[in-house]
Amino acid sequence: MTETGQDRRLAAVWRDARVVEVRHHGDRAVILRLDVPDRVIHRPGQHYVVRLRAEDGYTASRSYSAVSAPSDDVVELYVERVPDGEVSGFLAEVVEPGDLLECRGPIGRWFAWDGTTPALGVGGGSGVAPLVSMLRHGLDVGRPELLSLAVSARTAADLPYREELEAAGALVALSRAPGGFRLDAASIGAVADPGATAFVCGSTRFTLAMESHLLSAGQPTDSIRVERFGPTGDEEETDE
Structure with missing residues (x-):
């Protein structure tokens, strides 16, 4: 590619x-x-x-x-x-x-994955869109194990492509669902992978928090790629 x-x-x-x-x-x-x-x-x-x-x-x-x-x-x-x-x-x-x-x-060339190297996708709300493309590509080329996913929204209804993400084993944080949780330093620390490229997509507030959590977990600075967009209301929450 x-x-x-x-x-x-x-x-x-x-x-x-x-x-x-x-x-x-x-x-x-x-x-x-x-x-x-x-x-x-x-x-x-x-x-x-x-x-x-x-x-x-x-x-x-x-x-x-x-x-x-x-x-x-x-x-x-x-x-x-x-x-x-x-x-x-x-x-x-x-x-x-x-x-x-x-x-x-x-x-866009910076925020792009070719499906041949380890990757971690972290997305909030509609920020999961490019990560779903990565997920589908990983399945197409027979290398789904190369991609790990952690995604966030307030409720299940707010999360685009929820069933597809859950079927792929994504860590799904629903902050306002019964028994739900937020993506925080501990949950991001559990999925961080210094050997992978981390793709982070969401609002400015969300991506800044996730980038900070990844860095604290030992993710190398040059392995983190961020795609930001404007505020989206019911997108996601962080522990900030």
Whole structure:
């Protein structure tokens, strides 16, 4: 899964992707599956930019991690609805199968896993999206044992792809579920692996806490890769 200069040039081109499936995750998010023409095969952890264009020429764009495995025929995106979000609101409420969406990608080389080396994924809320892509890829290539996962949300209903993550043996922390717990220094210390690359994805508050816990557990600084996004309300809690 080596990325070439030609791949990066092609990934920068805007394409009209056709929406082939729309699934809603309660009222908090939507899962879109897109048929992207002449697409560059992504690496787990990379993202796509989706752009909306109004009749007056105004545009708005947002980035969303690929959830699908590279082997999937289509690109799957998990879009969390943001209050008053002009892009996420449109994607969650208006888009239907058959619609065309402008997109470009895949983008990102730092936060990407090739499925051949040990990895640890730590995600909060919708931050599990790129980790699910890694999980699916690990299963596809027959090396699921290379990837360990620790994920967090307030309740089971708040955690995207919960059943898939649980089936893979992920450590699932549900802070507001009966008998639940939070990802803290002790739980992260139990999964830290100095020999693995640690991929941490979530809000700024979450990723800063997880990075601190990993470092305290002996995870080398240069082995930690972080993908941050804005606050998401019911995303997750830490012990901070």
